[in-house]
Amino acid sequence: MTRTSILLLAAALLAAPAAFAQKTLLHCGRLLDVRSGKLLSQQTIVVEKDRITAVQAGYTAASGPQDNVINLENRTVLPGLIDCHVHLESTPSRNNFREGFTLNPADIAFRAQINALTTLRAGFTTVRDCGGSGVNTSLRNAVAQGLVPGPRIYSAGMAISATGGHMDDTDGLNEDQITKAGHPINLANGPDQCRQAVREQFKRGADLIKIASTGGVLDLSKDGTGAQYSEEEIRAIVSTARDLGLRVACHAHGAEGIKRAVRAGVTSIDHGSLMDDEAIKLMAKTRTWYVPTLIAGKSVADTARLRPGYFPPVIARKALEVGTKMQGTFNRANKAGVRVAFGTDAGVFRHGQNAREFGYMAEAGMSPLETIRTATLNAAELLGETADLGSLEAGKFADIVAVDGDPLQDVSAMMRPVFVMKAGVAYRQE
Template identity: 90%
Template sequence: MTKKFTHALTTAALLLASPAVFAQKTYLHCGKLLDVRSGKLLAQQTIVVEKDRITAIQTGYTAASGPQDKVINLENRTVLPGLIDCHVHLESESSRNQFREQFTLNPADIAYRAQGYALTTLRAGFTTVRDCGGSGVNTSLRNAVAQGLVPGPRIYSAGMPISATGGHMDETDGLSLEQMAHAGNPINLANGPDQCRQAVREQFKRGADLIKIASTGGVLDLSKDGTGAQYTEEEIRAVVETARDLGLRVACHAHGAEGIKRAVRAGVTSIDHGSLMDDEAIKLMAKTRTWYVPTLIAGKSVADTTRTHPGYFPPVIAEKALNVGTKMQGTFARAYKAGVRVAFGTDAGVYRHGQNAKEFGYMTEAGMPPLEAIRTATLNAAELLGETADLGALEAGKLADIVAVDGDPLQDISALMRPRFVMKAGVAYRNE
């Protein structure tokens, strides 16, 4: 009996080790495959996927090699890497009720909504996102997606964004004195280098993948000015140095030129929005190779909504929306031409989730070629995240994040608005 048992175990081990018996492969037959590095569209290619990885890319249409293998026909599609949005807010979506809901929604309400927004984002072709600030539900959502409990894009969470008192992410802005007193001192508020260091460590303790700060005011808050600097260079440097010690990168919300320059000199990883960059700021960003995440769709959205839906925003926000939102695309054009490095980001949540790919159109309108725009959401975004080994291109060894569209996005960038197939880590979440 011992010999038989040993033989059975040995046989089972050999079978488990044999890919011919147990390993299921997926073969994606791609009519055209976009090599984002070379910029070439390669005809009739096969992507071979095992588990969550691309194991090979072969010329021609390779037949399945085993009875459990699967073939997906994308022969009439253009196939490209899963897209990456480096600035989203999965916890919320713009509505007339958004400010009231701060007082009526519970964390569980936010979580249920966020799950829906996450799935919408994934099905829109965005397989990875950088969530640039929420209540902490964003970090829990990241965990739930990673554990396979809910479907969604791969999430890099900033947790709660760090703000100066009275700054863009101070949620007590605009409240009565009584309400301010009742709210106390939110944990994301930090003033002075020591508090800034503590705030970074707090977000690290809560599981953040990156740190998000605001060095200027914003548009969608109740403060009267969205352009002025709100942190000193010394304070920002304290954030950056502490984050670096903990292995974290720093995303910086900034609209006004002075706040941008302070943040760049202090060493932040990215400037997000960058709406009112002056020539000095652009030159500084190009020299330091600081990433620029432009979020043009957010500026367009708030400005258009202000014009077409009077009363949608409180007057103080409406005024800022028209002042800042209308200038973002022009700033982007100047920065791109000056050689500033661009990574794709949209501020999803300021507009409806799932419309992220509209950003590509606004970028190309401003003078960026379609291939370069696609690279901002693939190669560049992967580099910003520090994930070039796994993300950003269709190559053997990388995660099987794959999108297919009708038509040729190099000729018609709007094709990216109509994904027909979306795979994340080897699992298809859309297959039309």
């Protein structure tokens, strides 16, 4: 879709009547029960307001003139998908570094709104936004209030980093620019500053805390693998977050930074690119979630190789060194029983392509059913939202996706959503 068509669609959705039909009956030719792994034939999902009230065998007839019947008899129907690592504020461009100095918050917000709708129409009805400027939290509020269409958003606000770390936006700048930037509120060193940084994000409305325990690929530091927080600092972050009812997502590539974060009790390791055997065993033992973001590694490595000059040289080198190793790490961790939740790092690549992650996980040895479970049951558990999300069951939000084909036989079907409903409202219907 073009940007113009997306904006027109958004306007139409916002102009639609707020009232729900008495009931919506979805006639599902094949319904995937993600718990049993079975495809159930000829099922009806009954939706009232924003919830599923029943899942019934056979095609239930409308019982009143206001009932809305949706024909999905030639489709495969699944729970709404959950992406546990996106950046809705970000749009990939060779101008990203320049735009950091030229875009205003309002510019970022308009772009983020388009990215949110694109993500929703791709079948992802819930996302965990793992760091932005704070616009991500405002976008969450706007979506929740019905002001703009988008997925249900769990926002980390601004991600927390050590000085010189992955989320230090002054990396690589000259001394004058570093001095002008002062001490950004997301930079924290030592346990006391780490506690304060968590409380700052909590005050600003974050749903979770995101930190970086190692360097990254898409920053101007020379190394993306070294540990950047001590275990004591991470423990201070985790304990403070827990006191405030927040979970902690941890960006980490290198093995030492992963192990420190896992021992300190983070909820998830995101990327985990260079896990060694000790880190894998530790994650399996502690049941720490792993959010692999394979598509991000593939995307940056392919861009560095095929588009010379797109990235600064230091980033291009790291993209090739780190991105090419992520599928192999995933294969080892999956075989060892590490718990996996779906996440893509969308914003590093184009939003709306999130479902490519299913194919990359399958290539690395996970069954199609298990890849789907990572984006439904597992992701809901990571978020702490199993009562409302992750499966098609009575009482849960009416987050429903339909695709052409059988994704248990060909997981690429996940790339072809033809119907998307979030909280009882259809945002795509073909």
